[in-house]
Amino acid sequence: MREAERADWAAIWPFFREIVRAGETYAYEPDMSEEEARALWMVGPPGRTTVAEAADGAVAGTANMYANRPGRGSHVASASFMVDPRSWARGVGRALGEDMIAWARRVGFRAIQFNAVVETNERAVALWRSLGFDVVGTVPEAFNHPEHGYVGLHVMHRRL
Amino acid sequence: MREAERADWAAIWPFFREIVRAGETYAYEPDMSEEEARALWMVGPPGRTTVAEAADGAVAGTANMYANRPGRGSHVASASFMVDPRSWARGVGRALGEDMIAWARRVGFRAIQFNAVVETNERAVALWRSLGFDVVGTVPEAFNHPEHGYVGLHVMHRRL
Numbered sequence: 001m002r003e004a005e006r007a008d009w010a011a012i013w014p015f016f017r018e019i020v021r022a023g024e025t026y027a028y029e030p031d032m033s034e035e036e037a038r039a040l041w042m043v044g045p046p047g048r049t050t051v052a053e054a055a056d057g058a059v060a061g062t063a064n065m066y067a068n069r070p071g072r073g074s075h076v077a078s079a080s081f082m083v084d085p086r087s088w089a090r091g092v093g094r095a096l097g098e099d100m101i102a103w104a105r106r107v108g109f110r111a112i113q114f115n116a117v118v119e120t121n122e123r124a125v126a127l128w129r130s131l132g133f134d135v136v137g138t139v140p141e142a143f144n145h146p147e148h149g150y151v152g153l154h155v156m157h158r159r160l
Numbered sequence: 161m162r163e164a165e166r167a168d169w170a171a172i173w174p175f176f177r178e179i180v181r182a183g184e185t186y187a188y189e190p191d192m193s194e195e196e197a198r199a200l201w202m203v204g205p206p207g208r209t210t211v212a213e214a215a216d217g218a219v220a221g222t223a224n225m226y227a228n229r230p231g232r233g234s235h236v237a238s239a240s241f242m243v244d245p246r247s248w249a250r251g252v253g254r255a256l257g258e259d260m261i262a263w264a265r266r267v268g269f270r271a272i273q274f275n276a277v278v279e280t281n282e283r284a285v286a287l288w289r290s291l292g293f294d295v296v297g298t299v300p301e302a303f304n305h306p307e308h309g310y311v312g313l314h315v316m317h318r319r320l
Contacts, residue, residue: 027233069276072304073187073313110310113299115275116229137297137315139273144232150270153233155297155315 001099004049004062009038011059012051015084016041023146025121026080027153041080046107050099052083052092060087063096065103068113077104077112081124093124097131105160117154118143125154133158161259164209164222169198171219172211175244176201183306185281186240187313201240206267210259212243212252220247223256225263228273237269241284253284257291265320277314278303285314293318 004012016037020028029036042049047066054060061083068078079100083092104112112133117124119138133156141150164172176197180188189196202209207226214220221243228238239260243252264272272293277284279298293316301310 023232027229027231029230030232069187069302070189071187072183072190072306073276073302075304075310076299076302111301113302116233135297136299137295139236139296139315139317140319141271142228142233142236142273144235146232150235155299157299159300 001050001052001095004042004051006042008051008059008062009042012041012062012082013037015086016062016082018085019082025118025124027116027143048103050096052095054087054090054092060084060090061092061096063100065100067109068115075108075110077107077109078114079104079112088123093127094131097127101131101158101160109160111160112158114154114156116143117156118145119152119154120145120148125156128156128158131158161210161212161255164202164211166202168211168219168222169202172201172222172242173197175246176222176242178245179242185278185284187276187303208263210256212255214247214250214252220244220250221252221256223260225260227269228275235268235270237264237267237272238274239264239272248283253287254291257287261291261318261320269320271320272318274314274316276303277316278305279312279314280305280308285316288316288318291318 043064049064051059052061063081065079067074068076136155136157138152138154140152142153143151145151203224209224211219212221223241225239227234228236241256296315296317298312298314300312302313303311305311
């Protein structure tokens, strides 16, 4: 786990694009340009972008994190995560998540909120539950899944 | 009720600023400049900004509306509302809300989601319930209210 550097984007973009095009987990613009994607993902201070490295030093996953809202909502953090499908089931998501929770606590946030976890993304839902998140509510049919049709989006939350 | 024109901003800004500074209903940057506020509020197509006029033609309230998410979430609309405190309890919020629901249905959205309704804003919560919205979930302590301290933010939802 380490902070992302500008040069990491070249390694992130191929699996970022693959995950967005698959359309199973994020409600992003499907035809986002590389520049738009980079601007979206590589957030700087006061937010933070991280990468997880595989044993060979390759970028296996990435996360970004930030205040979920400005002003009177800025004590709640949020984050997004992407793991290279070639590194799934190797603990990369968990490592990124644990590091994000530690960061949010260190910076002084009071809680973490994920606004839109696709309910059919069982791997992610189980991971967040195991890291102390609860489903606060599920917006019905809020995500148009390419295989399952309209499925719910969980709002997940954890106190710090 | 009518579509907002650029010139309406001059009438919106005084009560927009007053409502944001009061800090009881929106998690916006408290020291937002007028230009930032205008860019935030006066959304153009494919979204829409409306104003409600009082009997004397003055702007009594305003709403804006848009897709809540891009891509695979773009079938769900969202909106924000502000009513001049001098026009409260005169049906302005209801008129803005009914018009927004009609717009969302007309444009082809499948549902409407409000992401962050402050739970102590009882007037708004009751209005949205009376217009068919349910509370899908409440994120605990997600809003730092100037009087009540940390209070919840409701996610509210209505099918179309």
